[in-house]
Amino acid sequence: MNQSDPLPLLGITMGDPGGVGPEVCAKALAEPKVYTICRPLIIGDAEIMANAVSFCGLNQSISRCRRPDQGQYRPGTIDVLDLSCLSISELRHQTVTAAQGRASFTYIERAVELALAGDIDGTVTAPISKAAINAAGYHYSGHTEIYGALTGATNYAMMLADGNFRVTHVSTHVSLREACNRVKKKRVLTVINLTDRTLKRLGIEHPRIAVAGLNPHCGEGGLFGDEDEREIAPAVSEAQAAGLTVEGPLPADTVFSKMAGGLYDSVVVMYHDQGHIPAKLVGFHYDEKTDSWDRMAGVNLTLGLPIIRTSVDHGTAYDRAGEGRANPQSLIESIRLAARLARPANI
The missing domain is CATH 3.40.718.10 (Isopropylmalate Dehydrogenase)
Structure with a gap:
């Protein structure tokens, strides 16, 4: 040493x-x-x-x-x-x-x-x-x-990371009903910015961030909810105007596969299970024969702390x-x- x-x-x-x-x-x-x-x-x-x-x-x-x-x-x-x-x-x-x-x-x-x-x-x-x-x-x-x-x-967020598979959460330990209420432009933009800064700290010079939609098909033009158009899209537009490489809202049923394929460096998700399920599907593997987890990968990182x-x-x-x-x-x-x-x- x-x-x-x-x-x-x-x-x-x-x-x-x-x-x-x-x-x-x-x-x-x-x-x-x-x-x-x-x-x-x-x-x-x-x-x-x-x-x-x-x-x-x-x-x-x-x-x-x-x-x-x-x-x-x-x-x-x-x-x-x-x-x-x-x-x-x-x-x-x-x-x-x-x-x-x-x-x-x-x-x-x-x-x-x-x-x-x-x-x-x-x-x-x-x-x-x-x-x-x-x-x-x-x-x-x-x-x-x-x-x-x-x-x-006051402005912090949870990121789950397993290698190049990373998700950052707009909300975490609240009910699903409350999670929907917390999808607001200001909070979405905060999490986008926290994610961008963290990725740069990890050595990614030009982070590519995707933002998942809240509703099925990102609301389908308002048919399945208007949060995607009313809160998420404006946050993404503001981040883009500030020079960040960010896209969204994108349908949550395909965005994680795109990140796994290398298109994005992180996905900003709207609530706990939207991020935890894909992260743990990638990082965890249970072996029925041995009744044990033979792979339990992944890290929880808190963004925005001193x-x-x-x-x-x-x-x-x-x-x-x-x-x-x-x-x-x-x-x-x-x-x-x-x-x-x-x-x-x-x-």
Whole structure:
């Protein structure tokens, strides 16, 4: 490592202790290649991480530290900023508990605090349980909204990325009825601009952005709704006038195939499932024979924050948590993208 320009120091929150977060963290940090791109610091509970290492059958030691600069950051050792939020006696795999929700929220708070202070170069998050954090009294609909509140960001958006397949959302964790209400010109234009800036930061000099329509056939001239003509098209026109390479609204039933074929660098989608379904169809593969996900790719990136935040593109998987079967691929990819954003010249 070049001490004058060290690898980025990334704070990786452990996620909900009762989910697969601790074990995907342990498995990801069992990969020596992770240490060639960053200095990974788990933010959570050392006792819970030691338990995950044990039931996953990994050969790793746990090193507790009080500050990020105390970490060893070498393969075979998991550095944990030990917050002592949850004891092993309180751990309940595959179960929603307020105690675990409180712990997972505390990990996030500490990670954001460290990133805003410049003590770490970026954050990566393992999955949390929305039910658990709400049971603990933190009334947020997801990680993205928590980060927005804790950083004071007002214009932010969620991007899901799997290689060159990228989708950015106008809305996420709201009802479908509310999602339709949120399709407004100002918000659509904001997400187009956030997407353009992020793609340029990722090294795409001239991003090509498609904007999906809300209604079938983009409303078919108003027969199936007028949001496409009234809200989306004007946002696209304004972005084009500003010099962005953007097209839309385009029918959602074909636009993702066009991006997969290389025509676009990202698609701006209008609501949660419009983006999540194609992204996970591309990135996830379930093997019935082994009853496991043999591919779980994709990264969740929050755009518009003053700090870096990437995340796994999957949930807590309570149905198999604590069994050592979780796939760490998405977390490894999230770490790689955070490192790339933090220190592009090193990766």
